[in-house]
Amino acid sequence: GGWRGGAVRAGERRCARGRRAAVRAELTMDEVSEVGRKRDGPQIRGKCFVVRDNIDTDQIIPAEYLTLVPSVPAEYAKLGTYALIGLPEGDYPERYVVPPAERTEYPVIIGGDNFGCGSSREHAPIALGAAGGKCVVAESYARIFFRNCSATGELYPIETPQRLVDKFTTGDQVTVDFDKYTITNDTTGDSYPLNDLGDVLPVVDAGGIFEFARRSGMIKRK
16 A cells, blocks of 8 residues: 555665664764874875866865765765866866775875865865865965865965976875975975965864864863
8 A cells, every 4th residue: 555655665764864874873083084183293295186276166076065964974984085076077087086995095285376266165175184185285275265274174275485286297206394394296306395384284283273272272171
């Protein structure tokens, strides 16, 4: 009968929700997120992913993926798999996250002018961070994206006084040094100066603005 079929379907939906809840319960944020642990010591080393000018938030994380809830560990991890999926394939044949991998092999992103322009969605730096991104080195940033990087603690948004997108190639090994404020292309041996992060550095180190405020005594711990 109709009601029996409806009851079966309702039961199946409850089971599916239960399975999703079980998957979510199995993961913790510490397992999927490196916020507050983006660097161990004064350097970040690894491969770089090079993009050009005006990389907008739709290219970083298209709107269709904004239904994923970053505070849910499994959905946070899933969000990372879509990081930079909006880049045009003709210009960027290499994917930032290559399926079936869930994380990127490029902890450092090198960009041009106006990185992170477009909408003000916090999902943009979160997606990059969830994918395994640790810092962006760019000529300039959209102001809201820059602020969201530090507020979420997902990325170090470092500015460079000169254009670097022509000095690096995706896949080059790089070293970002926070003591010297330099980025070195370990593939070519060339080093370039970076702008000091100033007050942004301890905020990202702490894991975002709220954790920084708690550690600084501005917000009382519960």
